Amino acid sequence: MHWPIDIIVLTFVIFCAIAALSVKDLLGTAILFGAYSFLMCLLWTIMGAVDVAFTEASVGAGVSTVFFVAAIFRTRRRTKD
């Protein structure tokens, strides 16, 4: 059976989103959110929007993760939910 690749990547994206919101460690949230951004970049490459894809890879996955980790270093890692 032929599987379209976009539905597989979309499933991974949804798993990453749920995991990023449900994990109890904020550093884990940061890493999962970076993985989410890279999978989103893959999805945009599949859709042919290459300019959006490399902007997301540099700005969304790179700079956002740096902001996130810097903010966690200044605050607390633990969270209740």
Place this chain on the structure above:
Amino acid sequence: MSDVLSLIVAKYNYWLYVILMMIGLYGMIAKNNLVKKIVGMNIFQTAIILFYVSVGYKRDATIPILANAHDAHGATAIHAADYINPLTSCLMLTAIVVSVATFGYAMALAVRIYQRYQTLEEDELRMRLSEE
């Protein structure tokens, strides 16, 4: 019945975008931690951007760069159906940059709130605000 089912199956990507959007909305409303709320907001934004980019997608089309733009006479006809619509992806390029700016600003506000109240949980924050 089978018409409805085939409509649902044919537009499966839109349903998955709606699911992703609802995950983001759940994160914004139900999560107690301020950083988790910011992550939920970002997931919501990327779901909307994903929807807009998928509207411009065409089957059997290539990326919007002209194939024969530099031939000898420049007389090759251009078929718009051969190229993906670049308008939505150009608009969403701006939206990605704006979303990163929003993310950084929200993170800076969260750091300031932590420096003042020593907490990022919303219920503890509300308790400390009522003590003052």
